[in-house]
Amino acid sequence: MTAWAGPLTRETLYPWHVPLFFFLSGYFWSENRTLTSEVRSRAKSLLLPYLFWLIVIAAWSIAQLDVIGPSTFSRLLLGGSRLTGPFAAFWFVTALFVAAVLLRAVQRFPLWMQWAAGLVALAVTYAHSNLVAKIPLAAGVACACLVFVLAGRAFKKLRSRVKRPLLTGCLLLLGSACAIVADWSSYLDLKNAKLGVPGVTVVVAVAICAGMVLVAETLVPLAGPRFAAGVTMLARCGLLVVLTHALVLVILMQWGAAPWLVFAGSLVVPWLAAALVLRTPLSPLLLGTPRAGKPRSVRTDPLSTRT
Structure with missing residues (x-):
C-alpha cells in the first residue's frame, strides 16, 4: 500500500483526511432527529452499501486465496482493524455509524456530559x-x-461569529501546517487507534477541518453554480470511493503499475464508477444515496445525502 502510505501522503493527508468526515457529520448535524430514525437512516446510507461491497469484495478476495480457514470469515464479521488489503477503509464506515448513533443517544444529556464522554x-x-x-x-x-x-457541531454554532472566514481559515491551515512541520504534532492512524501526540494532534486535526470548511464555504460559491454542483456530486459519490478504492489499488499493484498510477487510479476509477452509478436505480444500494434527479432531503452526512 506504499502508494497511499508513503511519507508525502502520510504527512499531508493523514493529519486530517479521516477526522474531516467525522467533523462534517457534526457540522451538518440535525438536532431534531430521534435515535430510532438516526439508526434507520444511517443503516440505509452507510451499512447497506457496506454490506453490499463487503460481500462483493470478499468473493473476489476469497477467490484469490489458496487456503480458506475460519479466520478468513471471522475477520470479515469482526471488521474494524482486522480488515486489510482491499478492505482497508471499511472500518471507517462502521466507525462513522457508531459515532453518529452514539452522539444521538447522548445528545439529550447536558453538553458538558457529551464532551466528557468523548x-x-x-x-x-x-x-x-x-x-x-x-x-x-x-x-x-x-x-x-x-x-x-x-x-x-460546536463549530457550526460558532460559524456565524467568524467575520473573515477566508483569512481565518487560511490562518488555521497555516498554523496547523507549522505545527506539523515543527514536529509538534503527528499524523493520525485512527484505524489502529493511534492518535499521535496526546491532545495536540487532535487539536491540529480539528483546526485543519475548521480551516478547510471556512475556505471552502468562501471559495466554492465564487467558482459558480456549476462548480458547486460538481462538488456536491463528488460528495454524493464519496462512500463508493471509500469502500472500493483499496480494491482498485490492490489490483493495480498486482499488475505492477507505477506508484503514481496506482495512486491516481485508485481515486479516478472509483469516482468515475460512482458518477455512473449515481444515475441508476442502484445508487441507494451501492452509494447509500438516492439516484441523481430524485427528490432528496437536506444533507447531514458528508458521505450521503440522506438525513
Missing part, C-alpha cells in the same frame, strides 16, 4: 490503543472519534 473515550484510546483497535467493527475508535463530531 474526552474520556479519547483518554482511554491514548492509554490502551491496541485494545481499543481490537473492538469489533471499529466501535472503540468510534467512541474516540465522537470528539471530532462534537467539534464539528
